[in-house]
Amino acid sequence: MSEPIVIVGAGIGGLSCALALAHRGHAVRVMERATQLEEIGAGLQLSPNACHCLRQIGTLEQVESAATAPNNIHVRSGRSGRTVTRLPLNPYLPGLYGAPYLVVHRADLQSALLAACLNHPSVDIHYGHAFASREPRSEGLERASFTTSSGTVAFDTPLLIGADGVWSAVRKTIPGAAEVAFSGRTAYRATLPADQIPAAEMQDTGLWLGSEAHLVHYPLQNGTAFNLVALIKEDWNEETWSAPVSRQTFLKTFKRWSPAARTLLEKPDTWLKWALCGVEARAPWGVDRTLLMGDAAHGMLPFAAQGAAMAIEDGAVLAHLATRHLDAPDTLRQSYETARQERVAKVQALARSNGEIYHLSGPLALARDTFMRVAGAKNLLRRQDWIYRWQPPAL
Numbered sequence: 001m002s003e004p005i006v007i008v009g010a011g012i013g014g015l016s017c018a019l020a021l022a023h024r025g026h027a028v029r030v031m032e033r034a035t036q037l038e039e040i041g042a043g044l045q046l047s048p049n050a051c052h053c054l055r056q057i058g059t060l061e062q063v064e065s066a067a068t069a070p071n072n073i074h075v076r077s078g079r080s081g082r083t084v085t086r087l088p089l090n091p092y093l094p095g096l097y098g099a100p101y102l103v104v105h106r107a108d109l110q111s112a113l114l115a116a117c118l119n120h121p122s123v124d125i126h127y128g129h130a131f132a133s134r135e136p137r138s139e140g141l142e143r144a145s146f147t148t149s150s151g152t153v154a155f156d157t158p159l160l161i162g163a164d165g166v167w168s169a170v171r172k173t174i175p176g177a178a179e180v181a182f183s184g185r186t187a188y189r190a191t192l193p194a195d196q197i198p199a200a201e202m203q204d205t206g207l208w209l210g211s212e213a214h215l216v217h218y219p220l221q222n223g224t225a226f227n228l229v230a231l232i233k234e235d236w237n238e239e240t241w242s243a244p245v246s247r248q249t250f251l252k253t254f255k256r257w258s259p260a261a262r263t264l265l266e267k268p269d270t271w272l273k274w275a276l277c278g279v280e281a282r283a284p285w286g287v288d289r290t291l292l293m294g295d296a297a298h299g300m301l302p303f304a305a306q307g308a309a310m311a312i313e314d315g316a317v318l319a320h321l322a323t324r325h326l327d328a329p330d331t332l333r334q335s336y337e338t339a340r341q342e343r344v345a346k347v348q349a350l351a352r353s354n355g356e357i358y359h360l361s362g363p364l365a366l367a368r369d370t371f372m373r374v375a376g377a378k379n380l381l382r383r384q385d386w387i388y389r390w391q392p393p394a395l
C-alpha cells in the first residue's frame with residue numbers, strides 16, 4: 001500500500017506514533033487543527049515506561065536536555081506542612097528500570113518530537129487542518145476529510161489514527177465509542193521563573209495533600225522555571241486548556257493550608273484552569289480502518305501522572321501492530337485493543353483511587369499520612385512497578 005498512514009493531531013501521542021511508524025518504514029501524514037505548534041500548557045511527567053519509548057524513537061536525549069530529573073516526590077500535608085514521606089525518583093528509578101523519571105514542559109516535549117518528525121523524510125506535517133469526517137473506501141482504504149482556511153481537502157489512507165485529544169472529533173465517528181465525562185475536578189496551573197522559588201523546592205517534585213484539593217509542583221526547563229498545578233473539586237466544565245481564573249477566589253480554597261504551601265500558591269499573579277475529563281478505556285477504539293489513541297481513546301485524571309506516558313505507549317504498540325496487520329484491519333483493531341485496554345483501564349482506576357486518597361480529610365487523612373510514613377517510601381513506589389517496568393515492542 002503506497003498511501004501514507006494519516007494521524008489526526010500533532011500532540012504528544014500523534015507525534016510519537018508518527019515517529020514509531022516512520023522508524024518501521026511507514027510514510028506518515030500528520031494533520032493538526034492548530035495553525036502552528038502552540039506553547040499552551042505546562043508540565044508533564046514522563047516515567048521510565050514513557051522514556052523507553054522516547055529512547056526507541058530517538059528523542060530521549062533531546063527531551064532530557066529540556067527536562068528535569070527530580071530527586072524525590074516530597075509528599076507533605078497541605079494543612080500542617082509536615083513531610084509525610086519522600087519517594088525516591090532519580091537515580092533510584094533509572095537503577096531499577098534503565099530509564100529516568102523526567103518532568104518536562106509540554107511545549108518542550110512537543111518541540112522535541114516535532115523536530116524529530118521534521119527531520120524524518122517519511123513524516124509530513126500539515127498544520128491548519130481540522131478533521132471533519134471519514135468514510136470507508138473500497139480497495140482497503142479510508143478517506144479522511146479536513147477543513148482548512150481555504151476549503152476542504154481529503155486523503156485516502158490504509159489507516160486513520162485519531163490522536164486528537166480528549167474532545168476527539170474522530171472518536172465521534174466510531175459507533176459505540178465512549179463519551180467524554182467531566183470528573184467534577186479542575187486543574188489550575190501557573191509557571192514562575194525559578195529565581196522566585198526557594199532552592200530546596202527546585203530539587204524535588206512537591207505533592208501537598210489536602211481536603212478536596214491537592215497541589216503538585218516541580219522544576220521545568222532545565223531548572224529555570226517552576227510549574228505549579230493545584231487540583232480542586234469544582235463543578236465547572238468548558239472545552240479549553242486555558243480558562244482565566246479569579247486569583248482571589250482560587251486562593252480562598254487554600255485558606256486553611258500551611259503558610260509554606262500558601263506562600264507558594266500566592267506567588268503567581270496569574271493562574272489558568274482546565275476541566276479534568278475522562279474517557280472510559282473499555283469501549284470500542286476503532287471501526288473500519290480507523291483507530292483511536294492517547295486521550296482520544298482513554299483520557300484520564302492526571303493523579304497517576306500517566307496521561308502522556310499512556311499516549312506514548314499507545315503509539316509504540318500501534319506502530320508495531322500496524323506493521324504486522326495493516327492489510328487486516330479487524331485483526332489490527334482487536335490485537336491493539338487487547339494489547340492496550342486492560343493496562344490503560346488499570347491506570348485509569350489507579351488515577352481515580354489516588355484522587356480519592358489525596359483528597360481525604362479529618363481522621364482518614366491522618367490515617368493515610370500515618371500509613372504512608374510507616375509503609376516505607378520504596379514499598380509505596382512498588383505499587384507503580386507494573387507501570388514503570390513496561391517496555392515497548394522491539395523495532
Ligand SMILES: Cc1cc2nc3c(=O)[nH]c(=O)nc-3n(C[C@H](O)[C@H](O)[C@H](O)COP(=O)(O)OP(=O)(O)OC[C@H]3O[C@@H](n4cnc5c(N)ncnc54)[C@H](O)[C@@H]3O)c2cc1C
Nearest residue numbers: 009011012013033041042130131164165294295307308311
Ligand atoms: C494545548 C494543550 C495543552 C495541554 N496542557 C496540558 C497541561 O498543562 N498539563 C497536562 O497534564 N496535560 C496537558 N494537555 C494534555 C496532554 O498533552 C495529554 O493529556 C497527553 O499528553 C496525551 O496526549 P494526546 O496526544 O493524546 O492528546 P493532546 O496532547 O491533547 O493532543 C491532541 C492534538 O490533537 C489536535 N486536535 C484536536 N482536535 C483536532 C481536529 N479536529 N483535527 C486535527 N487536530 C486536532 C490538538 O490541537 C492537539 O494538538 C494539553 C493538551 C493540549 C492540546
